[in-house]
Amino acid sequence: MIHSHPVRVYYEDTDLAGIVYYANYLKFIERGRSEWIAVLGVDQMEVRARLGVVFAVRRVEADYLRPARFGDDLVVTTRLAAVTGARILLEQDVLRGAELLFAAQVTLVCLGDEGAAARVPAEIRQKMSAGLHQAAVFPGADVRLDTSLDADVLAFPLKHR
Amino acid sequence: MIHSHPVRVYYEDTDLAGIVYYANYLKFIERGRSEWIAVLGVDQMEVRARLGVVFAVRRVEADYLRPARFGDDLVVTTRLAAVTGARILLEQDVLRGAELLFAAQVTLVCLGDEGAAARVPAEIRQKMSAGLHQAAVFPGADVRLDTSLDADVLAFPLKHR
């Protein structure tokens, strides 16, 4: 499954170069992640209260390919690449139509009450995994799909490519 | 007492018009308030833990007079105008040298555990009042000083001018 979330560029997003300020792409993809996880049926606040875990960004690799501008209608795509132990690897892009403007790999880590890494709870793995397998069934929808993930995604070691 | 806090303008602060985005002046003056209250010896986090109160912005009146630009060295000034009941009225300006760029009146309200308005704790009133009377002793330092505040500032009804 590739989740899509629309974002329009407003004044607040731009800088004096007339383009979207580079930090703001991280806001855009965080909006995309929030919508993606909600679509999976995960309520972050409820998970924190009931399961005692939160998800934090551990690493971001981001390529800035083309600038976005005021008034642009963008789409943030979010695709789960792997879930392993305490980590979740996402691929998130920002597009303007067919143009790829920004591409990121985001590693989330599941944290328990004390802030220590904690295994991703089974129910969340299942919800995420369901979305992942759905993608595997329709690989044509995602040209970047790594088919090696099909076999045993949950045990797949997280690697930053 | 007029508290001064320096702010330099970075890319993050600007928008495509090449000037500081209007919402960011509220960030600048919030930095000024945080520094001002620290100078008075008030630790916001400690106050929340020990006295169970927080301060929230209730109202802002802001005039945008001249634009600030990338690289500008600005000064945020903060002056207590009145403390009354649950409210604190501040006058906060942003200047570039002698040029006044932005002028705001900010009303803070003291909130208790349940989010209801609560009387400003006596120890905080005293710390703020000490700073206020200090200003009254040297009125030449602040041409906008309202001398009617000298007599009984803590009972002075908060008015938005």
Next chain:
Amino acid sequence: MIHSHPVRVYYEDTDLAGIVYYANYLKFIERGRSEWIAVLGVDQMEVRARLGVVFAVRRVEADYLRPARFGDDLVVTTRLAAVTGARILLEQDVLRGAELLFAAQVTLVCLGDEGAAARVPAEIRQKMSAGLHQAAVFPGADVRLDTSLDADVLAFPLKHR
């Protein structure tokens, strides 16, 4: 006419108090203004290029009534209150359902090439005025409508109430 624009609250909007950071309401209402002016058929970039004018925020009066929180679905409403000379007065609210969270009066000023105040171009006055009269025809839609604006809104002196 009252223009409505939906806003969802994301992590980026919150602060450590667990609520929307006060400066971010100015971002929300700026999004509302950008959408409102687009609905009126005004392209800000095209206007700048062809007519040589831009609109800048000159004054904001903002009341913070109730906090918004992560995940809230908000609505920004924008209503033109007056156009006079170089100035445009808007009333903008942020609501969560029927709850009014934030209410602002925003004064825009039309600026010419040199940054000096310039009369709002006739074509823009007409587009805005059309929207305003539309509101006057259906006053039931806006309980705050000031009927004194009906007669001669374009000559109505701008006053900050």
Next chain:
Amino acid sequence: MIHSHPVRVYYEDTDLAGIVYYANYLKFIERGRSEWIAVLGVDQMEVRARLGVVFAVRRVEADYLRPARFGDDLVVTTRLAAVTGARILLEQDVLRGAELLFAAQVTLVCLGDEGAAARVPAEIRQKMSAGLHQAAVFPGADVRLDTSLDADVLAFPLKHR
């Protein structure tokens, strides 16, 4: 040379998790870059006007190691790792005392008038290179210094490690 720039954490920087929002570290390191380049004697606005080039972020690799919190006094360090062709590779960290909170590798690209990649102008290479060689002379100052850069840094192909 390792350039250091102090940053204090304010409300605007935090989110509802009570820590600095992840996108804001990119603001912190951009402030550090702006100060670093100014220390080298490069005026970004002047360079744009006179040489017709700007620097844009092309890639960021960022590790979030420990959270920063309200009131923290942080230091942003900036170290030039390589200049090659149109690219500049920087290593930028955010520390709280001796604690490393955030570590990034940032690739800048030099862009000409049309937005196409352009060779970094010689005078800027020299200013940056002077700073770089200074680091090489005192390698003890930077435990991460890559000595392979000494020989011919300006021809060294940029690699993302």
